[in-house]
Every structure is written in C-alpha cells, then in structure tokens.
Amino acid sequence: MKKKWAVKRITVNLASTEVQKLEEYCQQTGRPASDVIRELIRGLR
Secondary structure, eight states: OOOOOOOOOOOOOOHEEEEEEEHHHHHTTTHHHHHHHHHHHTTOO
16 A cells, blocks of 8 residues: 655745755756755754
8 A cells, every 4th residue: 555645835935045055956966846855854853
C-alpha cells in the first residue's frame, strides 16, 4: 500500500535578494525550490 502525502500549500513572501539567492541555488543544484525549502524545514529542530 502506498502512503499518501497530506499536502498543505503555503505562500511565503521573500525579499528580491532572497528570491535571487534561492533561484541561483536551485539552478546550480538542478533542484526545484520546493525540494530545497522542504529540506531546510526538515533540518529545523
């Protein structure tokens, strides 16, 4: 049996410098922003 994810969509307001940093990181790593953000959240205590 496959697990189904409970998904909740959120909106985050970012400064233009934050957006640029995120976009550059995603381009360098070839990963989508949602994956990067999820990984950062999982690293929180």
